[in-house]
Every structure is written in C-alpha cells, then in structure tokens.
Amino acid sequence: MAVTETAPIPKQRGEQLLDHAVRYTEERHWDVFAGTWLEYSEGRENCSCGKEDCPAPGAHPNVKDWAAQASGSAVQVRRIWGKHRTASILLPTGRTFDALDVPDSAGFLALARLQRMQRPLGPVTVTPDHRMMFFVLPGAGIKVADLLRKIGWQPSQLDLAARGEGEYVAAPPTRYGGRGSVQWAQPPTAANRWLPDVEELIDALAYACGREAAAERARRQV
Structure with a gap:
C-alpha cells in the first residue's frame, strides 16, 4: 500500500511567537520582552490589560518595569513565553538599535528612494496602525532634531520621531487586536546586520515626510 505523505501540522501562534523571539536573541543579539496578549471573549479580541479602549491591544508592555x-538570553525567553505563549514580542530601543518612526505612506516612499540610492539599510517594520520603523544605530534620539534643522526642516513640521532609550517597538509577528500583524518591510538578514547611522537615512526620510505633510495640507484645503 502506498504511503501518503501528510502535510506538516501548522504551528500554533504561541509557538510562532516563541520561535521568533528566540531567533531575535540568537541571530540578532537583540533584547526582547513579553508584552500583553489577546484574549478571546464573546467573539471579540480584547487586550489582556483589560482596557476596552486600549490603543494597542495585545502589543504594549504588561508591567511598569518592562525595561x-x-x-x-534564549533560555530566559523560552521560560517567559512558556508562561505566556501568546504574549507580544517587544524590543527595547536605545540598546542595540534605535528606531526612526514615520507614517507608512512616507516610509515606503523613503524606502524606495534609499534603495535606488543604494544607501545602507537596516531592518524596517510596518505596523497595522500605519507606521514604519527604520532600525538605526543607537543615539538617533539625541541627533534627529539637529540633523533636521541642518537640512532645512523644523522638527515640528514633520511626523518623524526617534525611539530611543526607555522606549520600545513591537516585532513581527505581534498582532494589534483585529488590525493585523506587525510585518517586516525590510527583514533582518546577514547583509543588514550592521545598522546604518541616522545621518545616512535622515534626508530621504525628511523629504518623504515633507511630501506627506504637504499632501495632507492640500487635502485639507480642498
């Protein structure tokens, strides 16, 4: 009798989260911590924090001393996700990387521009709330405002911020309630293990954010 090859059993979500969290520590040497998670009740997905109006359901710190x-440590990560298998994966910024936070409409424009210019790029995430995070070397938070002024922009004009010490970003495949999952627009690879400095990206990001701001003003005038 012929043997029928069965399809592999798909991993449960908790297993996927654990695998990704371990990979971030082992392959990228990133610190990670477990955030809130989604709980299902009466056909709805609710954040474990208990707030009905949670702005980032299932994707924010669970405790005050999260830092x-x-x-x-992969061993520690396995222990933590062993307790909360579906907890979100959060990465503290200001340690091995900072993140430049921009609207995804501007982020995709900047990403294409940077690729055409063959600029060095680190990993880039896109979130369900329409933000993109460009990973850069630590220290961006204290540089961004001055760099923008040097190239002719006032920081208040642009929707561009740096997440540094004391802040965090959500990592794929963390989910924001029913909005979807955080994804990689530019995944971590061996080629981008060495992160760019903020100076290498700021002009393209400022240009893209400036165009986005101008387009928004034009829409409001119509």
Missing part, C-alpha cells in the same frame, strides 16, 4: 525584564 528590567528585557533579556537577550
């Missing part, structure tokens, strides 16, 4: 709990 102290962030770990780069």
Whole structure:
C-alpha cells in the first residue's frame, strides 16, 4: 500500500511567537520582552490589560518595569513565553538599535528612494496602525532634531520621531487586536546586520515626510 505523505501540522501562534523571539536573541543579539496578549471573549479580541479602549491591544508592555525584564538570553525567553505563549514580542530601543518612526505612506516612499540610492539599510517594520520603523544605530534620539534643522526642516513640521532609550517597538509577528500583524518591510538578514547611522537615512526620510505633510495640507484645503 502506498504511503501518503501528510502535510506538516501548522504551528500554533504561541509557538510562532516563541520561535521568533528566540531567533531575535540568537541571530540578532537583540533584547526582547513579553508584552500583553489577546484574549478571546464573546467573539471579540480584547487586550489582556483589560482596557476596552486600549490603543494597542495585545502589543504594549504588561508591567511598569518592562525595561528590567528585557533579556537577550534564549533560555530566559523560552521560560517567559512558556508562561505566556501568546504574549507580544517587544524590543527595547536605545540598546542595540534605535528606531526612526514615520507614517507608512512616507516610509515606503523613503524606502524606495534609499534603495535606488543604494544607501545602507537596516531592518524596517510596518505596523497595522500605519507606521514604519527604520532600525538605526543607537543615539538617533539625541541627533534627529539637529540633523533636521541642518537640512532645512523644523522638527515640528514633520511626523518623524526617534525611539530611543526607555522606549520600545513591537516585532513581527505581534498582532494589534483585529488590525493585523506587525510585518517586516525590510527583514533582518546577514547583509543588514550592521545598522546604518541616522545621518545616512535622515534626508530621504525628511523629504518623504515633507511630501506627506504637504499632501495632507492640500487635502485639507480642498
């Protein structure tokens, strides 16, 4: 009798989250920590924090001292996600990387421009709330405002911010309630292990954010 090859059993979501969290610590040497998670009740997805109006359901810190709990140990990560299998994966910024936070409409424009210019790029995420995070070397937070002024922009004119020490970003495949999952627009690879400095990206990001701001003003005038 012929043997029928069965399809592999798909991993449960908790297993996927654990695998990704471990990979971030082992392959990228990033610290990670477990955030909130989604709970299902009466056909709805609710954040474990219990707030009905949670702005980032299932994708924010679960405790106040989250920074102290962030770990780069795969053993520790397995222990943490063993307790909360579906907890979100959050990455503290200001340690091995900072993140430049822009609207995704501007981010995709900047990403295409940077690729055409063959600029060095680190990993880039896109979130369900229409933001993009460009990973850069730590220290961007204290440089961005001055860099923008040097190239002719006032920081208040642009929807561009740096996430640094004391902040965090959500990592794929973390989900924001029913909005979808955080995804990689530019995934971590061996080629982008060495992150760019903020100076290498700021002009393209400022240009794209400036265009976005001008388009928004034009829409309001119609």
